[in-house]
Amino acid sequence: MIDFRPKALVTDIDGTLTDEKLLINIDAIKYIRLLEASGIRVMLASGNALPILYGLARYIGAKGPIIAEDGGVIYYENNMHVLGDRSVPLRVLEELRERFGDSVKESFSNRYRVFDVAIQRTIPLESIIHILRKYPDITIVDSKFAYHIHMKDVDKGVGFLHACSLLNISPREAVAIGDSELDIPLFEKAGFSIATANAGEEVRRYASWVTSAEYGDGFVEGVKLVLESIKKNI
Numbered sequence: 001m002i003d004f005r006p007k008a009l010v011t012d013i014d015g016t017l018t019d020e021k022l023l024i025n026i027d028a029i030k031y032i033r034l035l036e037a038s039g040i041r042v043m044l045a046s047g048n049a050l051p052i053l054y055g056l057a058r059y060i061g062a063k064g065p066i067i068a069e070d071g072g073v074i075y076y077e078n079n080m081h082v083l084g085d086r087s088v089p090l091r092v093l094e095e096l097r098e099r100f101g102d103s104v105k106e107s108f109s110n111r112y113r114v115f116d117v118a119i120q121r122t123i124p125l126e127s128i129i130h131i132l133r134k135y136p137d138i139t140i141v142d143s144k145f146a147y148h149i150h151m152k153d154v155d156k157g158v159g160f161l162h163a164c165s166l167l168n169i170s171p172r173e174a175v176a177i178g179d180s181e182l183d184i185p186l187f188e189k190a191g192f193s194i195a196t197a198n199a200g201e202e203v204r205r206y207a208s209w210v211t212s213a214e215y216g217d218g219f220v221e222g223v224k225l226v227l228e229s230i231k232k233n234i
């Protein structure tokens with residue numbers, strides 16, 4: 001079904017490598033290592049902060065570029081690339097504090113972030129969107145775990161393109177796996193895209209293929225398809 005030999009695989013984490021309780025699928029780790037042993041670089045892409053993804057990547061064996069903060073931060077071979085300015089998101093955070101006071105709860109990871117600002121989902125999203133009208137270059141993304149405020153022209157897809165350039169490959173030589181609307185920019189740019197069965201209908205529409213299994217089991221099912229493509233496209 002995949003008509004090329006992939007050189008890389010980019011994967012979401014929450015809901016893709018994990019179950020609904022955010023526990024990583026043990027078999028998913030095994031198959032990440034099989035991909036790496038087959039010469040396919042694995043890239044982790046998440047809204048989480050770089051230190052969290054760096055630790056995860058190191059211990060599970062994913063050796064490709066890390067795409068953190070929804071595409072705003074790329075890390076590879078001891079170099080960090082920041083694709084935007086955090087000053088305006090921080091200004092928005094201060095305005096939210098002035099309006100909502102202690103109801104604004106920052107993510108603990110904000111101290112490690114260099115591109116976006118993450119806050120807990122404790123205030124109405126519509127109120128934040130109203131404030132952002134005066135900041136045309138800033139957007140808010142709801143990851144279902146937190147709200148992320150950052151520059152509008154950066155997403156996972158932009159980060160993925162930068163990561164591919166660091167690997168000296170075309171994005172069309174990579175496979176993307178994910179489950180949420182935040183992964184759609186990856187699907188649009190990769191040569192082949194896989195949605196796990198827990199993905200919503202909108203995500204499925206952008207996917208080249210949808211697994212029959214959910215969450216981490218779906219990731220494993222997708223990787224098996226990738227590994228089969230290697231045998232067919234030697």
